[in-house]
Amino acid sequence: TGVAMMKFKSPPVNSLSLDFLTEFCISLEKLENNRACRGVIFTSAVPKIFSSGLDITEMCGKSTEHYAEFWRAVQEMWLQLYGSNMVTVAAVNGSSPAGGCLLALSCDYRIMVENPKFSIGLNEAQLGIVAPFWFKDTFVNIVGHRVAERSLQLGSLHAAPEALRFGLVDELVAEEKLQEKAAAVMAQWLALPDHARQLTKSMMRKAMLDRLVAHREEDIQNFISFISKESIQKSLRMYMEMLKKKKS
Amino acid sequence: TGVAMMKFKSPPVNSLSLDFLTEFCISLEKLENNRACRGVIFTSAVPKIFSSGLDITEMCGKSTEHYAEFWRAVQEMWLQLYGSNMVTVAAVNGSSPAGGCLLALSCDYRIMVENPKFSIGLNEAQLGIVAPFWFKDTFVNIVGHRVAERSLQLGSLHAAPEALRFGLVDELVAEEKLQEKAAAVMAQWLALPDHARQLTKSMMRKAMLDRLVAHREEDIQNFISFISKESIQKSLRMYMEMLKKKKS
Amino acid sequence: TGVAMMKFKSPPVNSLSLDFLTEFCISLEKLENNRACRGVIFTSAVPKIFSSGLDITEMCGKSTEHYAEFWRAVQEMWLQLYGSNMVTVAAVNGSSPAGGCLLALSCDYRIMVENPKFSIGLNEAQLGIVAPFWFKDTFVNIVGHRVAERSLQLGSLHAAPEALRFGLVDELVAEEKLQEKAAAVMAQWLALPDHARQLTKSMMRKAMLDRLVAHREEDIQNFISFISKESIQKSLRMYMEMLKKKKS
Numbered sequence: 246t247g248v249a250m251m252k253f254k255s256p257p258v259n260s261l262s263l264d265f266l267t268e269f270c271i272s273l274e275k276l277e278n279n280r281a282c283r284g285v286i287f288t289s290a291v292p293k294i295f296s297s298g299l300d301i302t303e304m305c306g307k308s309t310e311h312y313a314e315f316w317r318a319v320q321e322m323w324l325q326l327y328g329s330n331m332v333t334v335a336a337v338n339g340s341s342p343a344g345g346c347l348l349a350l351s352c353d354y355r356i357m358v359e360n361p362k363f364s365i366g367l368n369e370a371q372l373g374i375v376a377p378f379w380f381k382d383t384f385v386n387i388v389g390h391r392v393a394e395r396s397l398q399l400g401s402l403h404a405a406p407e408a409l410r411f412g413l414v415d416e417l418v419a420e421e422k423l424q425e426k427a428a429a430v431m432a433q434w435l436a437l438p439d440h441a442r443q444l445t446k447s448m449m450r451k452a453m454l455d456r457l458v459a460h461r462e463e464d465i466q467n468f469i470s471f472i473s474k475e476s477i478q479k480s481l482r483m484y485m486e487m488l489k490k491k492k493s
Numbered sequence: 494t495g496v497a498m499m500k501f502k503s504p505p506v507n508s509l510s511l512d513f514l515t516e517f518c519i520s521l522e523k524l525e526n527n528r529a530c531r532g533v534i535f536t537s538a539v540p541k542i543f544s545s546g547l548d549i550t551e552m553c554g555k556s557t558e559h560y561a562e563f564w565r566a567v568q569e570m571w572l573q574l575y576g577s578n579m580v581t582v583a584a585v586n587g588s589s590p591a592g593g594c595l596l597a598l599s600c601d602y603r604i605m606v607e608n609p610k611f612s613i614g615l616n617e618a619q620l621g622i623v624a625p626f627w628f629k630d631t632f633v634n635i636v637g638h639r640v641a642e643r644s645l646q647l648g649s650l651h652a653a654p655e656a657l658r659f660g661l662v663d664e665l666v667a668e669e670k671l672q673e674k675a676a677a678v679m680a681q682w683l684a685l686p687d688h689a690r691q692l693t694k695s696m697m698r699k700a701m702l703d704r705l706v707a708h709r710e711e712d713i714q715n716f717i718s719f720i721s722k723e724s725i726q727k728s729l730r731m732y733m734e735m736l737k738k739k740k741s
Numbered sequence: 742t743g744v745a746m747m748k749f750k751s752p753p754v755n756s757l758s759l760d761f762l763t764e765f766c767i768s769l770e771k772l773e774n775n776r777a778c779r780g781v782i783f784t785s786a787v788p789k790i791f792s793s794g795l796d797i798t799e800m801c802g803k804s805t806e807h808y809a810e811f812w813r814a815v816q817e818m819w820l821q822l823y824g825s826n827m828v829t830v831a832a833v834n835g836s837s838p839a840g841g842c843l844l845a846l847s848c849d850y851r852i853m854v855e856n857p858k859f860s861i862g863l864n865e866a867q868l869g870i871v872a873p874f875w876f877k878d879t880f881v882n883i884v885g886h887r888v889a890e891r892s893l894q895l896g897s898l899h900a901a902p903e904a905l906r907f908g909l910v911d912e913l914v915a916e917e918k919l920q921e922k923a924a925a926v927m928a929q930w931l932a933l934p935d936h937a938r939q940l941t942k943s944m945m946r947k948a949m950l951d952r953l954v955a956h957r958e959e960d961i962q963n964f965i966s967f968i969s970k971e972s973i974q975k976s977l978r979m980y981m982e983m984l985k986k987k988k989s
Contacts, residue, residue: 601891601894602891633886634886634887634890635886635887636887637885637886637887660887663891681895682894682895685866685867685894685895685896686866686869686976688869688972689865689866689868689869689870689871689896690866690894692871693865693866693871693872693893693894694890694894696871696872696874696877696893697877697886697889697890697893697894698890
């Protein structure tokens with residue numbers, strides 16, 4: 246049918262580690278270069294979680310070189326996904342904070358399971374860190390400046406019904422209908438001539454993609470100098486401790 | 494009363510041919526230079542259609558010179574209408590796809606007949622073509638980035654109730670109330686001092702108008718090279734065939 | 742608790758005179774430099790009015806030097822408030838036209854008393870004058886381009902329920918619950934780490950603040966040349982006469 250399915254299976258929470266990101270980018274590039282493939286549906290094989298976002302262990306107590314490599318991989322994921330020529334649909338079957346939210350926001354369409362226990366949002370501020378400008382721009386383009394300003398400052402995670410109300414996701418469906426719905430949406434988008442759809446998508450997104458490409462090294466340096474601060478390292482360690490306690 | 498009415502009467506579908514556009518611009522300029530005229534209401538004399546948009550026959554099998562002349566006329570229509578000092582109200586009494594939608598979007602206010610059979614939208618992608626950046630910017634300014642991104646990629650035509658929900662039109666009224674409502678809206682806008690209203694309008698729109706003026710020749714060249722492609726010509730011919738079959 | 746309350750008490754209508762603005766800026770700067778203070782709630786001690794906006798007597802029949810000094814003070818208020826590192830909450834307990842609306846829009850969050858007799862908006866056009874670009878940009882960032890374009894051209898004052906619908910304020914509460922609600926919202930915002938919240942706020946607002954800083958003198962000259970026009974002076978005198986008659 247020309248549609249691929251990419252199912253995230255990196256238990257326990259599909260965190261975006263360097264390995265995950267590398268594999269994601271290789272897989273996406275293969276699909277991108279496969280002329281038979283016109284669309285991709287992203288979903289999770291892990292119950293209750295779509296993706297927990299950037300892997301905090303990659304940002305804690307590592308070398309400058311590691312931070313640079315990791316951040317370049319995060320950028321690469323966004324550049325490839327936001328700029329993909331394929332139709333990209335996120336079938337969000339679980340919570341999706343921070344980088345997991347960015348992944349969903351970078352698709353063309355988002356369907357979320359209508360479970361109010363599942364939430365989505367760019368909650369970086371809660372961890373004491375700040376979303377980079379291209380996370381912010383992606384978010385503003387979807388929910389508008391005001392909702393973004395408030396949500397980013399509060400580090401809000403929006404439960405599914407609120408996520409729909411704010412336009413963070415495009416629709417909610419029952420979990421058992423998710424794949425059927427994703428396939429139907431994909432068919433609707435693929436009914437358009439690829440060439441016109443791709444040029445239109447590029448017209449909407451190119452300025453933003455170009456902005457990161459132009460400032461890529463600077464953005465990496467910003468990340469390194471921010472994440473290397475002792476106060477930030479301490480915040481992240483405390484956050485990881487909290488997560489561990491929560492689990493046990 | 495200082496209010497003019499421009500009634501489109503170019504059967505069967507008020508398509509924006511070179512002749513139509515030329516006459517539109519001459520008429521609008523006359524009103525603009527007439528100090529007694531402070532507002533214009535645009536509506537259609539053709540049943541069920543406001544305007545079907547750019548005349549496809551002007552873009553099919555013609556010379557490069559013709560394409561250039563036609564595209565310059567399309568630009569001119571938008572520059573004059575979007576930048577008009579008068580209050581401009583679209584009384585949308587029928588469907589309004591593509592260029593017809595742009596015409597309505599370029600006014601200060603849009604009232605649409607509440608008939609769900611009437612639709613409006615920038616559906617260029619359905620024809621295999623791409624709306625130029627200034628169509629896109631006009632659309633984004635009205636419905637926001639997210640709605641625009643989705644609608645443009647899908648080439649959506651929105652039935653009147655959905656058009657209202659997305660903010661594509663400002664209100665719906667029964668057909669028999671349309672002219673009365675348009676006159677009432679016009680009176681409300683004309684109650685403001687012209688000078689302050691015009692400066693405010695210019696503050697909101699000048700950057701966009703300047704952008705096309707600065708890139709006008711480039712935009713014409715883009716149009717010519719795009720429309721001259723054999724694949725695009727083929728798409729348009731197929732679309733015209735489909736329209737003919739539909740009619741008969 | 743680290744939260745200050747600034748209560749406007751300049752009867753009869755809390756108009757933003759040069760004295761008011763000067764005192765406002767001195768007070769805000771003191772709080773900004775007080776490390777114990779993390780948030781400010783703005784409200785009015787005058788019944789039924791939050792702030793009536795710029796004091797028209799400062800713009801009528803005065804010297805060029807006076808206009809320059811006054812306008813610099815208006816700019817300063819916005820630069821300090823919009824760029825504040827503290828959490829800023831407007832507890833809007835009365836009407837808030839023009840500059841009063843700007844003051845509220847420059848905060849992080851707006852709670853308005855749910856009295857439909859209280860209204861808010863940038864109604865400058867009604868007075869025959871034009872909101873400067875940074876009033877407009879602040880407004881657009883909150884309500885979006887389309888609502889801003891219409892509201893600014895019509896000089897609309899939105900009654901509380903409509904203000905909520907357009908996103909001009911974030912919520913409505915009964916008058917007796919206003920202070921309690923403001924304190925609760927403040928606590929929610931202060932629960933975030935200051936550093937991450939401040940950097941996020943700056944990321945959202947810095948480009949706009951920089952734009953005024955870069956064009957500050959030009960903006961003052963624009964104001965002076967506009968306000969010095971005899972036609973504008975006449976409009977303002979007529980408006981003041983109307984206000985006087987309304988009162989008596």
